[in-house]
Every structure is written in C-alpha cells, then in structure tokens.
Amino acid sequence: MTATPASSTPWPATTGRRPRRRGDDGPAAPHPDGSAGPVWARVLRGVAAAVGRRVAAAAAVMLGAATTAFIALHLLPGDPVAIILGPSTMASPEVRAQIRLDLGLDRPLIMQYLHYLGQLLQGDLGESYQLQQPVSRLIGDQLRPTVELALAAIVVAVVLAVASAVATAGRRPGLRALANLWELVAVSTPSFWLGILLLTAFSFRIELFPVAGADGFSALVLPALTLGLPVAGILGQVLREGLETALEQPFVTTARARGLSQTAVRLRHALRHATVPLVTLSGWLTGTLLGGAVLVEKVFARPGIGALTLQAVSSRDMPVVMGVVLLSALVFVVISTAVDLLYLAIDPRLRAEDKGRGPQHDQEPQHDQEPQREQNHEEPAPDMKKAGVKGAGT
C-alpha cells in the first residue's frame, strides 16, 4: 500500500486562487450515506447554479470589454471615414458620404453603440471597414492557425520548462546556474529578434524549414519555438523554485526511504507540488500567447488572429478590433474556468472539499493533516502570493 502525496504531505504551498467551494453557497454537501435527499438532484442543482453564475459573469465581462473598447476607439481623434481611406487618397466627397452612410457613422454615438449591442445580441459582429468581410467569418478563418500556434508553443514551453527544472532543481550549482542563464536569456530576448534569428539560421542558411506560411507541421516549428521559448524561460524558473521547495519537505525523505529513485521522486511527487503555481500563471500565459502571436505571425508571415489584430488596429478597423477584444475576453473567461477545474485535478484536497469529506475519511493521514491544511489555505505561502500577483498583472 502506497500513500498518495495528498495523504502524506503537509502541502508546503497552496493555490492563491482557490476555486469557490460549492458547499459555501449551494445546498450543504451531501452526507456520505445520502440520507438528506436524492444526492444527484442536489449535485445537479449545485452544478446548474455554478454554471449559471459563470455564464452571467462571462456575459458581464464581455459587455464590459465591448463597452470599454467602443468608448476607447471613439475617444481617439480623427474622422473614421478619412481613416478608412488613409492619408493619401483620391476618393471623391460622394464616396466619402456613401461610406459614412453605409457604415452608419452619420448617426449619434449612442445610437451607434446601441445598434452595435443589438447586433451583438443576435450574434452579428458586423463587417470590417477595411476588408469588407463579416468579422465573424474573418475571426473564424483566422482562429485555427493561431490556436495551432498557441498550442504548439505551450507544448514547447511546458516540455522545455519541465525538462530544465526537473534536471536541475537542487542539483549542482553549476548546472543550476546554466539553466538559470538560458531561462533568463529566453525571457529577455525580444521575440521579434528571436524569430528572425531562427529564420536566418534554420530557413535561410540551413534550409530545414520553410520561411513562412501556415501549411503543414514544418511551417509551425520555428514560430512555435519563437513563441514558446520565452514562456519556457518563465515557467522553468517558477517550476524550479517550486520543485526546490518541495524537495526540502520531509515526505521526500520518506519516499526515498521507500526505495524510490531521485528522478522518480521528482517526477511523481515533487513535480506535482510545483505544478500548482504554474497553473496560477495561466492568465499571464494566455496574455503572452495572444500578444506574442501578433509579433510572431508578422515575422513568419503566418495568417492568424495576431496578424488580423495588427492590421485592424493600425487601420483602426473598429468592428474587427471590437471582435478581437470580445474574443480575447471570451478566451480569458474560458481559461480561468478551465484553470479552476484544473486545480481540482492537481490538488486532491480541493476535490475532497468539493465532494464532502466522506469518501476519504477512511484514510488516516488525511484526517491528521486536516487542521494544518485549512491553515495553509488561509495563508498562502509568500512565494505563491508573488506568483498570483504576476498572473494578475499581465
């Protein structure tokens, strides 16, 4: 019989942003023997309430994002029609008038706003001023390459970070310093420059990868590296910090005493502890990937949301900018929901709380750790606070 980390450790670090416990505002957690009523009905009601709250919050976030973006775009100086036509144009006054009329720019601002919201409620994001295409189609078409790029970059970042941290945490100082160095260099290199360096090396000199585009796997390698490397640098740093803290805990000695190898302890026990701060960084990560996509897509001439955003912002293509703002808001809402669920997967104690403590009561060590765990939740370790701040700040 092997004790799981959850049942045998004092949990040196806990999450800064713990998911809400359903028991707090829903019906009381079902009793282990189910005598208080049909369990599934309560669970269902609880889930429904939680989902309802999430959806309402998401809608509020989206409305706020749309309104802020709308106001900000209209506070900027300049006549929208003149901006659409650009600085040197031969368009006649009649053409200008027609554009103004067609885009509804002749109406008062408040009417334009209400009209936009009305359209939005019907799922219509409007039509691009510059590209004269429906915004939903533009975003739909450009979403796939960006998602591919972002996922590939995450894979690159996580693999590199885990490898670097697991291999070097708490090891020889020289090794550590080396890992630290590459991580700092990766974090500090502007991705624009990194992209051009990679292209020069692996596309122009050694013709290993195509220069640009979005067809096929080989075209994804260099952009994913460019976007993923700086992220790997940050993740590696945070992960090593977490690993080293975990490795100092007594449970490591216990595990080693049971005959586990150094690496096995790192991978199976310590890593799990160190993962929690990583998840907390996901908000920052999402922002980095969305923002980084703008540069990476430009350098590598890839289609995608980043390229679309750049084009829309520089020509002040309002409907597209609004569409991208709404998309980003949605992505953040979805990611933060996913993160909350992820905490449950990583940290079994949260699951235990959620389900009520019944099923785990037979585990002795769990009982013993209970008071200490509660305390930990209320006072996150200092390093976690730091990570939490970082996540919110970007």
Place this chain on the structure above:
Amino acid sequence: MRLAKPVRLAFAAATAATLVLTSCGSDSGSDSDAGTSGAASGKPKAGGSLTYALDVEPTCFDLQVNQQGITGDIERGVVDSLVAVDAKGEFHPWLATSWEVAADLKTYTFKLREGVTFTDGTPFDAAVVKANFDRIVDKKTKSQYAATLLGPYTGADVIDAHTVKVNFAKPFAPFLQATSTPNLGFYSTRSLSRRPDELCAGGSAIVGTGPFVFSSYTKGQNVVLTKNPKYNWAPQQAAHTGAAYLDKVTFRFLTEDTVRVGAVTSGQADVATSIPPSDIKTVEADKGLKIRKVEDPGGAYNVFLNTAHGPLADQRVRRAIQLGADVDQAVKTVYFGQYARAWSPLTPATPSYDKTLTNAIAFDPTAAGKLLDEAGWTGRDGQGYRTKDGKRLTLDWPWNPPHTREQREVVAQAIQADLKKIGVEVTRPALDIGAYVSLALNGKYDLYDFSWTRFEPDLLRGFFNSASLPATGGQNAANLRDPQVDTWTEAGAATLDRAKRDDVYGKVQHKVVVDDAVVLPIYVPTKLVAVATDVSGLTVDPNGKPLLFDAWRS
C-alpha cells in the same frame, strides 16, 4: 509535411548557362520597356511555377473599389485592358482593336476584339464594358480610385455587340491612359453580380479575361494564379502569342523586409519586390539572383510647402527651404545610392517630364540665408533659430509612423538638421492616423509629404490645381492657387496632342518648382526587385505593373 526545397543547388547549373546573357539588372534604369525581356536566353518553354514575394497584402481584391497599387500588381495577369501603353506613352490595341476619339475629347468609341471570353466562359462584349464602367461610378460601389480614373464619365452606349461608345461631360484626355491600367480592366458579368464582400475576398469570385485565373486567396498567406489555357489575345508588344508559359504563380505576402530578402536569397521565392536599398549588396553578391531596378512613373516623393499657413505663405521662405536642404546627400546616404534624387514633382519615367529642372534648386545654404534675411527673419534666439518680431521660424512637418515607408523619416531628419543650420526649426510631431488625416482638412501643417504612382502627367492637376484643395478632399497639399497653373493643367487634360501636353506640363513643373516654390522633390520612387536567374521574360509595364505573361523558367 512539406520541407522547403533546396532550390539553390538545383539552379546553380542553370546559372552558369544564363549569367552571361542576363547581365542586365542593377545598372539598368530603363528596364521598363514593355516587351524587352530581361533575360532572353534560349528558347522560352512552357510549364513550371513562380513564387513571387510581395511586401504588402491588399485589404480588398476588388480593383474597382480598392485604391491600393498592390491589388493592381496582383491582378494585372487576371484582367485585360482595352488598350496597352508603351514606355513612350503611345497606345496600342489590346481588347480594343481600334478606337476613335472625338475632336472635343468627350466621346471615345472602341471596336472590341472578337472571340474574347472570360475564364467563366462568358463572352467579352460591349455590354460587359458598359456594365463594368457603370458599376465603377455607381455610388454604392464606393470606388476609391477607379472612379477617379473615369473622371467626368456620363455613361456608355452599346452600339453593337463589339462597339462601345464612352461619353464624358467634359473633354477628358487622360482616359486612354486610364483604360490601360488594371483598375479599369474587366470583370465578367457574373463577377459583377457577386456581393461586394465576395469580390473583396478575391479567389474565384474574381473572373477576368487575362492569361491567368485567380484560383485562390488565403488571408495572411498567399494568392494563387493558374494559367488560362484558352488565352490568345495578348497585346502586340508581348513577346509571344497564345497562353502564358507559367502554369502557376504564387504571390506570397512577406511584409517583413528581412524575411522577404531571406526567402529570395534562400531560393524559397523566385522573385521578391521592394528589396531595401541596404540589402542590395547582399542580393547582388548572390549568383542566383539579379536585381531589376525600375523607376516608378508618376509623382516623385515630394514635400509640399503649405502656402496657406504660417511662414511659408512667403515665397522667399519657401525658396529658402528648397535651397537650404542638401537633399542630394540625404538621398544618397539613406538609400545607398540606389534611388535618384528628384528635381520635378513628376518622375523621369512619366510622360511630359521636364528634364530642364535638373539642378534648378541645387543646395545653396548661403542663398537660402539671404532669402530668409530678405523675408525679415533676421533675429536669432538663444538656440540659434531665426526670429521675426520675437517669433521663432518654426515649421511643422507632421508624420504618421505606420504609413511611413522607405525610411523617409531618416531623410526628414537629414533635412531637419540642414535647415537648423540656416536657422529654421522643423518639428516632426508623430501623429496617430486619425489626427494625421484630419490635418489635410484643417490645414494645420507647414510641410506635407507623399508620393503617387501613375503613368500620366495629369497627376499635376490633382497636385496643384486650385479645384483640388485638400479641404475638399483633393491632393493640393501646398494649397496653391495659381491661375496660370490652373489654366495649364486644365489645358493638358483637354488634349491628346503630345507636343501641346509637353508644353503645358513642362510649364507647370517649372512654375511650381522654381517660381511658386511650393514643392521640394526628394527622390524617385524605385522598384528594386530581386529575380532568380532562371526566371526570364518577366517585365514591368509603364504603369509599373509586373507582366507575368511572357515569364518562363529555364
């Protein structure tokens, strides 16, 4: 999984064979002659494909709506025009076999070529010509450029299936040149009935009669053109008849200079446009590439001096600005000697260009200083700038960074430094696009710069006629109101007589540069195109559009 092919090795052998015969290139300034193929080595052969790297991606592919030159570059191979123009400005039959111009220049009657079909199978006839022109001027089309090419168009009459008469409200001489541009090329009736957003999105919605078919467009990536096998109506100046040689042309959008240059030097693109002058040495050193240098026709990169605002209302101050900046040196340094200094608001490749202006406003800081003294700017403030009645001689030259190309901001810095030496302060407020475009309307600037490509001296009417003031949406950034210039530019637009046009447009150029001193021409916009040595027959028409029809791979 598709890896980039190591093309370089493949054509190393071909290079040896063709190099001797392809010595054209960097030293040729007059490559623009339609029909003179750059590398006429061996016998042209059909087949193969070409990857063409561009620096700009169009926002819309509808030639009748969009004003971007790049749209015309891409679709020149997709649409044909009524007439073709040669480097001397002479017109030749294309889709029109002959034409008659009424003495008053108000009607043009075209006899159309028979047997021409669009690539969707529908015939090209008089009704299609009328439908295209009518759509361009339709208010709902919101044409940003093509409509200005049609000028005072009032309508077209279909005389018979292959005769069409185009009518104008006023004498309109620039029309023949206008019909030679891709923007007045023809889409099929089916294309015209598509929704505006479908045409803007390019691809198969765009159907022309040209040697290539617009197969697909992937946003952010490329445009693919494929051969139109039935094509048999190339203009006379083309080197061959029948269908195009190339099976496929892929335009790739590589907006980053380094990436575009890298793509062509590594053989991943066969042609790359807008090679930065600083990279010319690298490209020239590459045995697999040659540089084609083509000066654009139309307006040079000009700085206009606003006569309706501040100190530049005084002609002597304007003249001092023209003489006080060492433009030659600035252009030579910033562009590594690749771009020529401009002396006229028109470029040398434009018909009716006035050669006599060369050195008319050569650098002369002493004369500039004297002029400023005469104008009463005799005081000096603590920073060494000239003052008059306690007010510093300051000129505003606003700019919008995202729309500033070709390191023009560096040229501006050089001019700024030169003018400081004669006691003139030039400020460069960097404006957001919205504030920048409002400038034209409120006139709150002293200097305003832009270039404009078109193979037609009638541009001068837009630049300097008092009916074209920026407040009404025109391009007369100097706010010049000179009755003589008005008369001459209007006379030029009302005649097709070469000698008369040369005369009036020559007078306009001289007047605005020397007497009115409202423009400081800087450099001649020049296309620096890198072309792989195994690509032959690729030419550029006098309108500055690439002609793919005669291009072939060896």
